Amino acid sequence: DAKTTQPPSMDCAEGRAANLPCNHSTISGNEYVYWYRQIHSQGPQYIIHGLKNNETNEMASLIITEDRKSSTLILPHATLRDTAVYYCIVRRGGTSYGKLTFGQGTILTVHP
Amino acid sequence: GAVVSQHPSRVICKSGTSVKIECRSLDFQATTMFWYRQFPKQSLMLMATSNEGSKATYEQGVEKDKFLINHASLTLSTLTVTSAHPEDSSFYICSAVTSGTGPNREQFFGPGTRLTVL
Numbered sequence: 001d002a003k004t005t006q007p008p009s010m011d012c013a014e015g016r017a018a019n020l021p022c023n024h025s026t027i028s029g030n031e032y033v034y035w036y037r038q039i040h041s042q043g044p045q046y047i048i049h050g051l052k053n054n055e056t057n058e059m060a061s062l063i064i065t066e067d068r069k070s071s072t073l074i075l076p077h078a079t080l081r082d083t084a085v086y087y088c089i090v091r092r093g094g095t096s097y098g099k100l101t102f103g104q105g106t107i108l109t110v111h112p
Numbered sequence: 113g114a115v116v117s118q119h120p121s122r123v124i125c126k127s128g129t130s131v132k133i134e135c136r137s138l139d140f141q142a143t144t145m146f147w148y149r150q151f152p153k154q155s156l157m158l159m160a161t162s163n164e165g166s167k168a169t170y171e172q173g174v175e176k177d178k179f180l181i182n183h184a185s186l187t188l189s190t191l192t193v194t195s196a197h198p199e200d201s202s203f204y205i206c207s208a209v210t211s212g213t214g215p216n217r218e219q220f221f222g223p224g225t226r227l228t229v230l
Contacts (some may be wrong), residue, residue, distance in 0.1 A: 036221075043116075043205050043221035044156065087155075092162075099146060101220060102156040 004088045008105040012082075018075040020106050022088030032091050033064060034100065035073045037084040037108075038070040044087065044102075047073065078110045114140045116208050118222035125196055126230055133191045133225045135206030141162070141186035142208035146219070147179075150203040162189045196229045203227075 005023040012018040024033065032051050036044040048055055048062045050071075055062040061074040075082055087105040115138040125131050135145055143164045148156040160181050161169040174210035180192040189208075193200055207221040 038156075041203070041224070041226075042209075043118075043224045046218060046220065099158055099161060101158065102148075104155050 004090055004103055005058045006086070006088050006103065006106045008104065009109070012075075012078045012108060012110050013069050014080055015077055016108055018078040018082065018108060018110070019073075020073040020086050021070065022086075024090045025086070027068050027090050030092060033062065033068075033071050034089045034091055035060070035062065036083075036087045036089065036100075036102075038087070038105075039081075040085045042048045047086075061077065074075070078108075080110050082108065084108060095098065114138075114208075114218070114220045116220045116222040118204075118206055118225050120225060121223065122226045122228075124228045124230065127197050128195055130192055130194045131196055131227060133193075133204055133227075134206065135189045135191070135208065135222055137187045137208040137220070138207070141211050142189075143186060143211050144209040145183060145189040145210075146207045147181060147189075147191050148205045148207070150205060150224075154206060159191075195225065196203075196227070197230065198229045201227055201229045 032049050034049040035047040038044045048057055048060050050062045050064055064071045085105040085107050087102050089100050117136045119134045145162040147159045149159050150156045158171050159174045162181045162183040164183045164186050168178045178194055181190040203224050203226055205224045207219050209219045210217050
């Protein structure tokens, strides 16, 4: 699976949008971009995933560049409870389920 | 989303004893489950892939005789840490993948089990 690069940490003010970038320049055509987050001492929580189109759900939006070499996770109105480690993962698609390989992620701190 | 539970949530044991951790998918069937380990201030490291009805596949460097995995049903996988030592103290997390085929299968994580070996 393609390797991803994320900034180690980011800050965001409560109520503002948090934009978390991810580079995956070696992504291949059948690989999906997944985002998970992990709040301290809990299991990871699925946020969103996409292949090439932008995606939106009740938690966040995922913007994937046209060349698919990078993406941005957007939390539109960050709250203090969004403070967590955010992982961007690229996973092979297809009929079999490819394993998720976690990098170091981005520590997002939302402050009042 | 679907719910995955782990039991126990926290366990303290003496060195040399064995500890069993259960992972259950509560409202869906999972032919594939994964076991991860996470040390303080580090990311999750995949230990093994557990497939229902067959032997687990272990990642390089993970001792299969020390970390016994059993996936006896579509909703339950167990990880047994045999002859635990203090260096096995860690946060163990399981995940379960929804059944079916194609890219829309999802992976849901359990809340984790904190193992402390004295």
